Amino acid sequence: MNRRNYKGYLLDLDGTVYRGGTVIPEAVSFIRTLKEKRIPYLYVTNNSSLTPEQLTERLQNMGVEASPEDFFTSSMAVAAIIRQMARESETEKNVTVLAIGETGLKTALAEAGYEIVEKAPASYVVVGIDRKFTYEKMKQATLAIYNGARFLSTNCDRAIPTEEEFVPGNGALTASIAYATQTEPIYVGKPEETIIRLALEKLGLRADEALLIGDNLETDIAAGAKSGVDTLLVYSGFSQEVDVEHAAVKPTYTAHTLADWKII
Numbered sequence: 001m002n003r004r005n006y007k008g009y010l011l012d013l014d015g016t017v018y019r020g021g022t023v024i025p026e027a028v029s030f031i032r033t034l035k036e037k038r039i040p041y042l043y044v045t046n047n048s049s050l051t052p053e054q055l056t057e058r059l060q061n062m063g064v065e066a067s068p069e070d071f072f073t074s075s076m077a078v079a080a081i082i083r084q085m086a087r088e089s090e091t092e093k094n095v096t097v098l099a100i101g102e103t104g105l106k107t108a109l110a111e112a113g114y115e116i117v118e119k120a121p122a123s124y125v126v127v128g129i130d131r132k133f134t135y136e137k138m139k140q141a142t143l144a145i146y147n148g149a150r151f152l153s154t155n156c157d158r159a160i161p162t163e164e165e166f167v168p169g170n171g172a173l174t175a176s177i178a179y180a181t182q183t184e185p186i187y188v189g190k191p192e193e194t195i196i197r198l199a200l201e202k203l204g205l206r207a208d209e210a211l212l213i214g215d216n217l218e219t220d221i222a223a224g225a226k227s228g229v230d231t232l233l234v235y236s237g238f239s240q241e242v243d244v245e246h247a248a249v250k251p252t253y254t255a256h257t258l259a260d261w262k263i264i
Helices: 025-036 052-061 074-088 103-111 135-146 170-181 193-203 217-227 241-246
Strands: 008-011 041-045 071-073 096-100 115-117 124-127 150-153 159-162 165-168 210-214 230-234 253-255
Touching: 008 193, 041 193, 052 071, 071 074, 071 193, 074 103, 074 124, 074 150, 074 193, 096 103, 096 135, 103 115, 124 135, 124 170, 135 170, 150 170, 193 210, 193 217, 210 217, 217 230
Parallel strands: 008 041, 008 210, 041 071, 096 115, 096 124, 124 150, 210 230, 230 253
Antiparallel strands: 159 165
16 A cells, blocks of 8 residues: 555544444554654544534543543534624624534534524524424524524534434535525535634645545545645545546545554
8 A cells, every 4th residue: 555654634424433323443552653653643533512622521421532622613613604794704703603413513613603593683603513403493493594693504404313213414404494495504514614724724634645545536535635734534434446447536545444454
């Protein structure tokens, strides 16, 4: 396997570091090596429901050393994009966000200094996974968008894996509002380039200096391709070797587990 000396790593979580509630053993030693070699890295995740502190606790409970600074979530990314959009439109003051989502999304928006509202009107409508999604929430988002709110979504995941098999993801919730308003949202999470660009900025690295590692061709690998970042597909989660053969976007490298990748 041809390899380069990368200055930093972007890591997916579910399917790469853990599967559901179980850690992937090879990931533990991989992360330990990154720390020992003092190689910077970030966990880049579409998970908008949890805060970095909650994700830290999850990894620590699995035996993986972690701190909140190690994470960059789609909620954090969407908050950064709103800041950028508000500056460009010179509307930084009195920004209100109608947020459909859970703790991770609302915390990221609040920490960015935005007023979160539950009813229209609003400056922005942001949709993240919300397991208490209702018609009323969809109605208020629709009203806000028809009245000029900008429409963003943390990710376009159609379905997410759970102990009950696959269940509707944030993309399904977002699609209902997009259909009602005839308005396509700005997606921020993988496979979009946005979240990768912001993560690289946080690490202080160029696209050609980092390696993105994930288990999903449709999200992780596609995001790397869009952002010009080399990718490593590990067969420890969603996509398998047979999928690569028919994929439109190919990873730079593949490995059965993280143990197959030597950190130079």
